[in-house]
Structures are given as C-alpha cells and as structure tokens.
Amino acid sequence: MATGTTDSPATLYAPVSIGLGVIALISTxxxxxxxxLAGLLAITxxxxGLVSSVEVNRVQCWIGLATGAVGVLFPVWFLFGYTGGV
Structure with a gap:
C-alpha cells in the first residue's frame, strides 16, 4: 500500500454532490x-466536501451546492407561484 494516498470516503463527496445536483436539475x-430530495442530498x-479535512476538489463541491440549491428552490418557487403562495 502506498503511503500518502488520499483514499477515503471524503474524496467522493464532490462527485456525488455534482451527480445528485444534475439529477435534481433534470428532474425539476x-x-x-x-x-x-436529490437537491437536498447534493447540498449535504x-x-x-467543503468542510472535510481531506483535500477535495472544492470547485466541484460548489457546483454541486449550486445545482442542488436550484433543484430545491425551483420546484418550491413553482409551487408557490401556481398556488398563490399558500
């Protein structure tokens, strides 16, 4: 086993966040x-990924956050827009 590798579950946070964010965008x-649901998981x-101590691709985490937020906010905005905000 090589020393200095960054093999940990935390290295998968960024790709999983982007994947769930894309699923959230498509399913909106x-x-x-x-x-x-996918948007909330992408945000999580x-x-x-941003707060983990493992050096991950932070740009991917931010993209996952943004796409997840759109995936959560757009259906809520759509629902409030067509129901009169109730």
Missing part, C-alpha cells in the same frame, strides 16, 4: 419531489 421539470454532500 418532471418530478418535483425527486428534485427536492457539497457542504460535507
């Missing part, structure tokens, strides 16, 4: 519940 137009993994 079809399934609002799935978009909200993005934040975990």
């Amino acid at each position: 137009f079809f399934l609002g519940i799935l978009a909200t 993994f993005g934040v975990l």
